[in-house]
Amino acid sequence: MIWLSPVAVLLLAAVTGHLFWRRMRPLVAALRAAAPAQRGDRMGQRWRGVAVFVLGQRRLLRWPFSGIAHLLIFWGFVILNLEILQAGLEALVPPLRLDQQVWWGPVAFLQDLFAFLVLVGLALAALNRYVLRPRRFRKSHGGDATLILLGILLVVLTQLGLYATTIAAGQDRVANLRPFSSALAHLFTGLPAGALIWWHEGFLFGHLVVIAAFAVYLAHSKHLHILTSLPNVLFRSLEPAGRHLPLLDIEHAEHYGVASTDQLTWKQDLDLMTCTECGRCQSHCPAYNTGKPLSPKLLVTDLRDAWYAQARQQPAPGSDWLSPDGPKPVAAAGEAKDLIGWSVLEESLWACTTCGACVDQCPVFIEHVPAIVDLRRSLVLEQSRLPKEARAALDSIEQRGNPYGMAANQRMRWAEGLDVPLWADHPKAEYLYFIGCATAYDEANWGIARATVAILRAAGVEFAVLGNDEACNGDPARRIGNEYLFQTQAQAVTAQLQGQGVRKIIASCPHCFNAFAREYPDLGGRFEVVHHTQLLKQLLDAGRLPLPQQGAPRTVTYHDPCYLGRWNGVYDAPRQVLAALPGVEVVEMKRCRSEAMCCGAGGGHMWMEERQGSRVNRVRVQQAVDSGAATAATACPFCATMFTEGISSQELGQHFGSRDLALYVAEALGLAIDPPPAVAAAAPGPAASRE
Numbered sequence: 001m002i003w004l005s006p007v008a009v010l011l012l013a014a015v016t017g018h019l020f021w022r023r024m025r026p027l028v029a030a031l032r033a034a035a036p037a038q039r040g041d042r043m044g045q046r047w048r049g050v051a052v053f054v055l056g057q058r059r060l061l062r063w064p065f066s067g068i069a070h071l072l073i074f075w076g077f078v079i080l081n082l083e084i085l086q087a088g089l090e091a092l093v094p095p096l097r098l099d100q101q102v103w104w105g106p107v108a109f110l111q112d113l114f115a116f117l118v119l120v121g122l123a124l125a126a127l128n129r130y131v132l133r134p135r136r137f138r139k140s141h142g143g144d145a146t147l148i149l150l151g152i153l154l155v156v157l158t159q160l161g162l163y164a165t166t167i168a169a170g171q172d173r174v175a176n177l178r179p180f181s182s183a184l185a186h187l188f189t190g191l192p193a194g195a196l197i198w199w200h201e202g203f204l205f206g207h208l209v210v211i212a213a214f215a216v217y218l219a220h221s222k223h224l225h226i227l228t229s230l231p232n233v234l235f236r237s238l239e240p241a242g243r244h245l246p247l248l249d250i251e252h253a254e255h256y257g258v259a260s261t262d263q264l265t266w267k268q269d270l271d272l273m274t275c276t277e278c279g280r281c282q283s284h285c286p287a288y289n290t291g292k293p294l295s296p297k298l299l300v301t302d303l304r305d306a307w308y309a310q311a312r313q314q315p316a317p318g319s320d321w322l323s324p325d326g327p328k329p330v331a332a333a334g335e336a337k338d339l340i341g342w343s344v345l346e347e348s349l350w351a352c353t354t355c356g357a358c359v360d361q362c363p364v365f366i367e368h369v370p371a372i373v374d375l376r377r378s379l380v381l382e383q384s385r386l387p388k389e390a391r392a393a394l395d396s397i398e399q400r401g402n403p404y405g406m407a408a409n410q411r412m413r414w415a416e417g418l419d420v421p422l423w424a425d426h427p428k429a430e431y432l433y434f435i436g437c438a439t440a441y442d443e444a445n446w447g448i449a450r451a452t453v454a455i456l457r458a459a460g461v462e463f464a465v466l467g468n469d470e471a472c473n474g475d476p477a478r479r480i481g482n483e484y485l486f487q488t489q490a491q492a493v494t495a496q497l498q499g500q501g502v503r504k505i506i507a508s509c510p511h512c513f514n515a516f517a518r519e520y521p522d523l524g525g526r527f528e529v530v531h532h533t534q535l536l537k538q539l540l541d542a543g544r545l546p547l548p549q550q551g552a553p554r555t556v557t558y559h560d561p562c563y564l565g566r567w568n569g570v571y572d573a574p575r576q577v578l579a580a581l582p583g584v585e586v587v588e589m590k591r592c593r594s595e596a597m598c599c600g601a602g603g604g605h606m607w608m609e610e611r612q613g614s615r616v617n618r619v620r621v622q623q624a625v626d627s628g629a630a631t632a633a634t635a636c637p638f639c640a641t642m643f644t645e646g647i648s649s650q651e652l653g654q655h656f657g658s659r660d661l662a663l664y665v666a667e668a669l670g671l672a673i674d675p676p677p678a679v680a681a682a683a684p685g686p687a688a689s690r691e
Contacts, residue, residue, distance in 0.1 A: 016212040023219035030311035034266035039235040059363040072121030076114040112178040151214045161203035232274040236365040242518035242567040248483045257377025261310045262336035271366040272304035281358035286598040291613020292351035296358035306343035355562040355598035376481030393607035401471035404441040414446035416676035421464040429464040436509035438637035445637040451666040459544040475515040480604035494525035504528045510564035537573040551582030557629035560596035561636035589627045601638035621646030632658040
């Protein structure tokens with residue numbers, strides 16, 4: 001039949017290749033011209049990640065229903081690629097019959113099995129998208145998904161039709177290894193030989209046309225991730241999660257942050273091409289879920305639209321692509337698109353708490369938070385546009401060494417009456433206890449430091465503090481976007497600690513912990529850093545904190561701080577400490593561990609007011625109450641402040657409370673944690689615990 005001649009097949013392939021490349025060429029050229037990103041190291045580890053996260057679909061299987069559906073479709077297509085090759089070869093060379101080869105039996109069985117499994121996967125995907133309709137599918141391109149599902153369905157049905165007609169004609173040597181196609185073959189049994197040929201070649205032609213149409217449409221849809229997911233996973237960041245922000249070369253940078261499409265790195269561009277629009281990032285985003293204007297998914301798709309608009313301004317394919325100098329740079333070929341205001345709203349950027357839930361949830365390793373901070377850097381450093389409360393905090397860090405607007409000589413008020421050792425007097429102490437601004441200046445958090453000091457003394461740990469010489473380590477400045485101020489503070493603190501011989505640091509604040517452990521090494525500050533919950537676990541394991549055998553029964557739920565849990569993987573130590581306390585039963589919130597909801601204070605929001613939607617901290621407190629626990633344990637002064645406000649503002653104090661983990665331990669040990677004399681004298685009655 002002339003319409004199935006090798007010439008027709010080659011013509012179809014040529015037209016498909018031309019249309020596909022016509023779409024892809026400007027995107028590839030734009031990637032080549034993008035800003036550099038260093039992602040070529042540790043290739044062995046990178047390919048192992050491809051095996052786990054692409055072939056094994058590990059992240060998608062967090063969600064069994066949709067994960068299994070995607071796994072079936074993915075592996076079905078991997079196996080069916082052999083069938084597509086077979087169909088193409090048989091159309092080009094009709095006498096060629098791969099199914100007559102001795103080794104074809106196992107291949108035939110896998111083709112038939114996975115064709116059926118793809119249909120199962122499609123049914124599950126359709127049920128999920130059109131019947132169950134999870135909230136994350138809102139504002140998705142539903143029509144695109146429908147076309148893709150229909151395209152996959154037609155690919156599989158025409159494939160099964162090919163096998164069925166071959167079996168009905170008695171020409172498939174391995175028909176017994178194709179159970180599903182054999183069942184379908186009954187529809188064609190008894191047809192004349194000529195009709196079977198027409199059906200067979202019709203399925204073959206339809207199969208090739210559907211595949212060609214699928215390939216062309218793929219380049220225009222979100223399902224381009226079928227091609228880009230593997231490289232995006234391959235070139236994912238291999239740094240510890242807490243080291244997620246690249247160090248900006250302040251002295252030599254041509255621009256500070258990202259303001260236009262031509263300033264995106266090739267990895268950021270690849271992220272945009274790879275977004276599957278699955279919505280898992282926004283389903284866990286605290287800003288999105290409390291009515292803020294930020295959707296991590298829409299942020300990525302809006303940036304993608306801007307980048308695509310620029311890339312499509314490339315000149316038509318011509319000799320420049322084949323020239324020794326390669327294609328013209330993107331900036332010269334198409335006008336760069338402003339991102340902030342044109343593609344992304346400022347209020348969306350400032351709604352982010354940098355909690356990292358979006359990054360953690362993304363099955364294809366898109367890096368939302370670094371992109372948001374890059375956009376903030378441009379706003380802050382190049383345009384001086386930021387919320388007034390954030391500006392005040394940054395000014396205070398620069399002028400007073402803390403974001404609270406308080407004098408440096410007020411930093412040790414928390415320690416009044418304790419005779420806490422100073423590093424200047426004990427330079428040989430094993431640990432420096434870095435108090436942090438949120439603990440030192442917020443009176444409500446003084447109990448955290450006082451309890452930690454009492455526990456360290458009870459365990460015989462040699463420690464000292466910097467006293468009024470302590471200064472902000474710069475973490476708030478970096479999250480807000482003032483990279484210059486962060487580096488200034490970090491370099492000064494590093495020089496101070498190294499000059500005084502500090503080697504080990506205890507931090508009660510996860511933000512301080514993350515800065516010292518993950519970010520200071522980039523600036524030469526290398527210290528052994530431990531969070532106070534980790535140290536408590538070590539001391540309990542070593543028998544240095546003997547606990548009583550019995551205690552009053554109570555239920556406690558633990559809130560995972562984002563910069564301790566998600567960004568640094570510290571989940572077990574705090575829970576193990578709680579579980580070791582007599583009488584304590586630990587119950588989990590519905591959202592816990594890596595899926596825990598942010599308290600709302602990260603990303604500089606400790607010093608920024610929420611003016612839209614519900615307050616994040618109040619939603620999180622309600623989740624803690626819904627766990628059925630009587631109290632919540634926190635392990636971060638930011639979280640402690642947010643929980644206190646959430647409990648008080650919602651008038652929950654009569655039946656629910658919260659305290660830092662150190663206070664629970666101190667209470668179990670029978671250590672008296674009295675407030676500073678001045679605070680006790682000003683109080684109307686006995687100081688109440690945070691419960």
